Amino acid sequence: MSTITSPFWQAVDDEVAALVTVQPTTAAQVVAILRVYDPADADARGADAVFSAEGRQVSLHELLAGAGWFAEPLGEDCHLLHNVETGSRLGLYGDLVYAEPETHTRTA
Numbered sequence: 001m002s003t004i005t006s007p008f009w010q011a012v013d014d015e016v017a018a019l020v021t022v023q024p025t026t027a028a029q030v031v032a033i034l035r036v037y038d039p040a041d042a043d044a045r046g047a048d049a050v051f052s053a054e055g056r057q058v059s060l061h062e063l064l065a066g067a068g069w070f071a072e073p074l075g076e077d078c079h080l081l082h083n084v085e086t087g088s089r090l091g092l093y094g095d096l097v098y099a100e101p102e103t104h105t106r107t108a
Contacts, residue, residue, distance in 0.1 A: 011039040012053050016063065023067035026088040027099035030064065034097060047096035054095050061092070 015037035024030045034049035035042060042050045051060045061071035061081055069090075072080045081090040091098040 008039045008052075009056075011037055012056060015051075016053050016056065016058060019060075019063045024064070025067050025069075025083050025086045027083075027090045028088075030060075030090060031097065031099050040095070042097075045096060047093075048099045049097040051092070051095050051097055060090075060097070 015034065018033050018037055019030070022029070022033060024033060031049045034051055038050050038052050040050035040052050042048060053060070053063075061069060061079060064081065064083075067083070068085045069081050069083050071092075072082065074080055077094050079092040081092060082088075089100055
């Protein structure tokens with residue numbers, strides 16, 4: 001299988017590698033990594049961060065499972081991620097990521 005190689009996808013691959021290496025346990029750590037590596041503009045999309053690696057057929061909750069995160073499905077393409085150790089939470093709506101989602105409301 002060939003892999004798409006462009007600056008966008010290289011940034012996505014670097015993002016995945018950083019998440020695997022760091023194994024973040026708080027929402028703030030996850031958001032910080034995504035904001036450093038993800039090529040998408042989270043601010044323009046109204047999110048805390050964006051996880052573009054879904055295009056690489058990898059999910060954020062699968063990458064974070066080893067760091068103590070579990071996913072609760074909330075609906076089609078929506079999940080609440082909760083870290084057992086820290087109590088930290090992330091809301092995922094497609095590729096949009098929100099830290100501590102109880103402070104956000106979804107408008108679309």
